Amino acid sequence: xxxxSVATLTTTxxxxxxxxxxxxxxxxxxxxxxxxxxxxxxxxxxAEPLADRLRTAGVxxxxxxxxxxxxxxxxxxxxxxIVLDTAGEPGPTELYRSIRALRHLGPVIALASGPHDLxxxxxxxxxxxxxxxxxxxxxxxxxxADLRWLGRRPQPAPDARPVSSAAPVLLHILARSRGxxxxxxxxxxxxxxxxxxxxxxxxxxxxxxxxxxxxxGLDIRRDSGWGSSVYTVTALxxxTALxxxTALxxxTAxxxxxxxxx
Numbered sequence: 001x002x003x004x005s006v007a008t009l010t011t012t013x014x015x016x017x018x019x020x021x022x023x024x025x026x027x028x029x030x031x032x033x034x035x036x037x038x039x040x041x042x043x044x045x046x047a048e049p050l051a052d053r054l055r056t057a058g059v060x061x062x063x064x065x066x067x068x069x070x071x072x073x074x075x076x077x078x079x080x081x082i083v084l085d086t087a088g089e090p091g092p093t094e095l096y097r098s099i100r101a102l103r104h105l106g107p108v109i110a111l112a113s114g115p116h117d118l119x120x121x122x123x124x125x126x127x128x129x130x131x132x133x134x135x136x137x138x139x140x141x142x143x144x145a146d147l148r149w150l151g152r153r154p155q156p157a158p159d160a161r162p163v164s165s166a167a168p169v170l171l172h173i174l175a176r177s178r179g180x181x182x183x184x185x186x187x188x189x190x191x192x193x194x195x196x197x198x199x200x201x202x203x204x205x206x207x208x209x210x211x212x213x214x215x216x217g218l219d220i221r222r223d224s225g226w227g228s229s230v231y232t233v234t235a236l237x238x239x240t241a242l243x244x245x246t247a248l249x250x251x252t253a254x255x256x257x258x259x260x261x262x
Contacts, residue, residue, distance in 0.1 A: 036060045036062075036080060036147070037062060037081055037147065038065055038075045038078075038080040038082050038083070039051050039061050039085055040066070041066065041084075041087065042085075042086060042098075044064045044066045046088050047085040048064055050087070051064050051085075054136065056136075057136050059144060061083065067192030069168075069190075072105055072169045073172075075105045075106055076105060076169065076176075079106065080106060081107045083108075083109050083110075084099065084102055084108055084110045085132065086112055086114075087113050091114060091115075092115065092116055092117070094194070095110060097184075099121060100125055100184075100188070101185045101186075101188040101189035102189065103126075104173050104185065105173070105189075107150055108127060109126065109127050109130065111130050112130070112131060116131075127146050127149075127150065130142055163175045163216065168212075170186070170206075171209055173189075174209070174218070174231075175213075175216060177233050180230045180231065181232075182228060182231075184196070186202055187202055190205075199229070206220060217235060218234070219234050220232070221234055
């Protein structure tokens with residue numbers, strides 16, 4: 001099939017399934033009403049041309065975002081699916097690390113700018129892994145198909161004790177987690193390429209967040225191994241939290257403003 005026939009097939013067959021028989025969430029996404037898709041890029045300025053082409057093709061891409069808590073706060077508050085664009089990065093390592101990190105914010109559709117393996121991308125948690133060099137009509141059609149699929153998925157129930165929008169982003173991530181999170185994923189998310197957050201700095205942040213977690217009826221357990229730690233958020237055991245708080249009060253030194261990490 002020639003490229004021109006592929007483009008014709010895409011434009012003539014895509015509109016019908018967008019509007020008929022789709023869940024409300026999927027119809028809103030595919031009609032492009034409102035910002036429903038966040039593009040996160042290593043280099044936002046390099047991703048802008050592709051974002052513009054996708055918008056022209058009907059993909060509801062909002063403002064291109066870089067790494068950082070301000071971007072994450074927007075994604076979390078709007079519950080936006082994510083398109084990860086890796087323009088300018090040489091290899092797959094950063095791509096796979098970023099998929100693992102960003103999936104804690106929302107579903108990730110990754111656009112690869114170099115050699116990649118679809119199976120590896122899916123195994124790391126991506127909804128899909130696409131070649132960003134595809135003709136824009138094909139790329140847009142595939143992204144829209146992924147968005148329709150996401151619209152059919154059962155949506156998670158609202159949190160019983162929602163976190164304030166002004167709370168730290170890390171608290172939002174922990175409160176909405178449904179399993180264990182590797183320290184390397186959090187370090188990559190909070191630091192970003194090419195300088196992830198140091199593990200000691202992550203432990204200090206988590207330690208400072210413990211009172212806020214307890215206020216939401218949550219606790220965090222750390223399981224450490226060789227070169228990594230895994231964090232699991234659990235329901236708070238009030239008696240354990242009280243014992244821990246009492247022990248901390250007894251051991252507080254005059255320079256208690258300094259956090260020491262093992």
